Amino acid sequence: MGIDESSAVVAVYSLAEKETAAGLLRSMRDEMLDLLNCGYRRPRRLAEAVLASGDRALQAALARNSALCTPRQRLRLAGLGVPEIGRALYVAERWTRTGGDAVRIAVLEAADPADPAWRAPGGLVAMLLGETGPTDLAAAVHAPFPELALHALRHCGPVLPLPMLLRAARTLLARGGPEQLAAFAALVEEEDGLGHPGLAALLRRAADAADADAGPGPGPGSAASLLAGDPSPTDELLGTSPQTWTRAARLLPAFPGPLPALLTAAAADEPSTD
Secondary structure, eight states: OOHHHHHHHHHHHHHSOHHHHHHHHHHTHHHHHHHHHSSSOOOTHHHHHHHHHOOHHHHHHHHHTGGGSOHHHHHHHHTTOOHHHHHHHHHHHHHHOSSTTHHHHHHHHHOOTTOGGGTSTTSHHHHHHTOOOHHHHGGGGGOSSHHHHHHHHHHHGGGSOHHHHHHHHHHHHHHHHHHHHHHHHHHHHHTGGGGOTTHHHHHHHHHHHHHTTOOSSOOTTSHHHHTSSOOOHHHHHTTOOHHHHHHHHHHOTTOSSSHHHHHHHHHHHSOOOO
């Protein structure tokens, strides 16, 4: 569609009464689709009409050009749970982000892992598995796709606070079972604890509890209880190796008080893992 044609479509739609505009969207669907896909200025109320239309092709075109939408309208698009729309919106957020990762998180929260289109070649999951930067992966640490969540945690985990890591663990357990939680524990071990000594041991305890069918409730010793919140200082240090104690002591040579000595003593008291 050329500039003259685009101008004509915009003029017709802009001058139409509100009651007529919805009918124009249907009767001029191909022209509206071209208008959404081009870079020409579009009337603001077109976004609301497209959202209300239920037309997936028009909504996907709107998602690819989501700067036309308000933040709330982008969240509504994300909540549709449509793979093509979700991928288009996720990519468009590289340029239109105004509320952090809220829209991208909403895309993944609305995604149904049972729908193979999300994992299809060229789909959102495949695209993100090829990314390594935290800008694109930060929203995916709580994704309902275990393989994607683990990939995002590998690349974003070292800078995440403990509550976010525990929430990711709960999501992995809910979506992938004890095996995925154990895979997260292995990842944490490979990445030197992700900055949280004892986290891998805590995850393994939770995976074992879930595997033993300790029950979904929050009772003591259950996976839900172990992953419910921040580990206590004791939990943080459970399973810490003598080498970690020693490294911690070396990092605190100027620390006032007895802590460096206590860490060194703890390393000496720990049984060897060799």
